[in-house]
Amino acid sequence: MDEISVKFTINYNRFKKKVYNYVLKMTGDVMLTEDITQTVFMKFYENLPVLKSENSFPVWIFKVARNEVFLHYRNKKSEPERFDYDETENFNAGSDSFVDTEYEMKELASILKTELENLPYEQKEVFVMKEYGNLSYREIGELLQIEEKLVKSRLFKVRQKLINNISKLIS
C-alpha cells in the first residue's frame, strides 16, 4: 500500500460518517447522500497528493461536500432558503420539560428532526456542521467564509430557537 492510499484510508475512516450525516441532514435523500459522499471521497483521493497540510483536510472535505449539495440544488433549480430569521426569540422553556425514558427521547428526536427540516438553510447548515460534522468554530467560519464570532452567534441562536420550539411542543 503506498503512502497516498494509507493517508486516504485513515482520513476516509475519520470523516466518512460525518460527511454522510452532514449531506443526509442537508438533503434528506439517502440515495443522493450516497452519491455525494462517493463523489466527495473520489475527489479527495484525486487531490490528496496536492493537499499539503492534514489540518486542512476537514475544511477541504466539507467544502467539496457543501459544493456538491449546492450543485444538487442548482440542478434542481430550487435554491436553498436565505438566512432571514427573527433573531429576537424569547427563551421561555419550562423547568420540568425534560425527558427520561428512551421512548420520550425518540419522540424528542423526531420532533427535533422535523424542526431541523423547517429551519432556514443557513441556520440548519451551521447546526448540522457543528453537531454532525463535529467541526470547530474556526473551521465552520473558514467554510462559510464568515467570522468565528458570527458562527458562534448563529449557532447559539439556532439552538435557542430549537430549544424554544421543542419546549413549546412538549409543554
Next chain:
Amino acid sequence: MKTEDFKELINLYFDGELKKEKEILLFTNLSQNEEARIYFKEMNLLKTAAGTLTEEYPDYLDTRILSKLEDKTQVVEKPVDKFHFITAYSVAAILLILSLFLFSEVNSYRQSVEAMHRQVVDQKQTIEMLFNSLPGVIVKSSM
C-alpha cells in the same frame, strides 16, 4: 452573571471550546443559578436528541467507494506499467549490445597481447642464439 453570558459559557462547554480556566466559572455559576441549570439540562437534552439522529454509515457504501477507487487506481497504474516494461526492455537491449561490443573488444585485445607475447618469446630466442654463437672467452693468467 448575565443570562447571555452563562448561556454562552454553556454553549462553548458543549462544543468543547470552553477554556479550562473558565470551566470553574461555569460550574460555580451552575451551582448557584437555577436558570443556568435549566439551560444546561436543555442543552444536554438537545445534544442527546441530535446525537440519536446520527445515522450509521452503510457498509455497502464502503464497498462501493473502495471498489470504485480500486478501478481508478488500476486505470492509472496501467500506463505506468507499460512504461516500465518498455524501459526495462530498452535497458536490457542496450546492455546486451554493450556486452557484445566489450566482448569483441576484449577478444581483439587478447589476440594482440598473445601476438606480442609470441614476438617477445621469438626475440628472446634470437638473442640467446646470438649469445651462443659468439666464440668462447679464454682467461689467461698474467703471472
